[in-house]
Amino acid sequence: MPAMLDHVVAQVLALQVRLLACRERLAADTDSEALHDLRTSVRRLRSLLRPLRALPGVEQLEDAAKSLGTLTTPLRDREVLADQLISAGYVQAGQRRMHGRAAAFASVAASPQLTRLLAILDSFPLFLRASQREGLANDLGTRIDKRLRKQWRKLEAAIDDPAHDRHRLRLLIKRVRYGDEAYPQLRHAGKKLQRLLKQAQGDLGDWHDRVQWLLQLREHPDLAPCEAAWETELHETERASDATLASLRKALSRR
Numbered sequence: 001m002p003a004m005l006d007h008v009v010a011q012v013l014a015l016q017v018r019l020l021a022c023r024e025r026l027a028a029d030t031d032s033e034a035l036h037d038l039r040t041s042v043r044r045l046r047s048l049l050r051p052l053r054a055l056p057g058v059e060q061l062e063d064a065a066k067s068l069g070t071l072t073t074p075l076r077d078r079e080v081l082a083d084q085l086i087s088a089g090y091v092q093a094g095q096r097r098m099h100g101r102a103a104a105f106a107s108v109a110a111s112p113q114l115t116r117l118l119a120i121l122d123s124f125p126l127f128l129r130a131s132q133r134e135g136l137a138n139d140l141g142t143r144i145d146k147r148l149r150k151q152w153r154k155l156e157a158a159i160d161d162p163a164h165d166r167h168r169l170r171l172l173i174k175r176v177r178y179g180d181e182a183y184p185q186l187r188h189a190g191k192k193l194q195r196l197l198k199q200a201q202g203d204l205g206d207w208h209d210r211v212q213w214l215l216q217l218r219e220h221p222d223l224a225p226c227e228a229a230w231e232t233e234l235h236e237t238e239r240a241s242d243a244t245l246a247s248l249r250k251a252l253s254r255r
Helices: 002-028 034-052 058-087 091-098 101-109 112-133 140-160 166-182 191-215 221-253
Strands: none
Touching (some): 002 034, 002 112, 034 101
């Protein structure tokens, strides 16, 4: 399906431009959203690539994207915690975690992980066109659709499990949400379902943040004043996410 391959190439080029822009923003420390935007672009790239794994070059590009995600996760977690502390009035604790941000951002911009990802991205459209000429991309739309449907089935099964793991559900929701956005022409989710996916991802993300922050209490005494509030918020986010997941399950049954 040449149209589907054209779509993938266009998405790859758009993400390449976004990543290049994020690199320059990080190098100059122009704004606080540069790292978040970089990570979102990498996540969208991985969602685009996941259904393409049989094609040449995809494995190397996925590996490069994963490595960059691993590099930036601790930096983003520290950034989110710092913002939370400052907004809650614990300015010194927040500012301590913001110390060295410019140097950290610059190190990401110049990192081997980002350099490698951009280098592979630069030649990836050529790999895709070569795959098309060799007949490896035949029925690409059908193959992508099949793999995306499998992701949806995994999510439905996980929500139906009474002992579901919220962390795993958060990852599965991200996967189907970004997969749907990567291939909107396959029409896997309507506007209501897209809204519920985004809400569930946000609710579970808030829950996950509190879990991670509470785990840091032993090693970081300056977080102790936040414990009671985070415990309360943890239970609130559990209830909120459960309600959203119930609505999401109903919407999934109507797909």
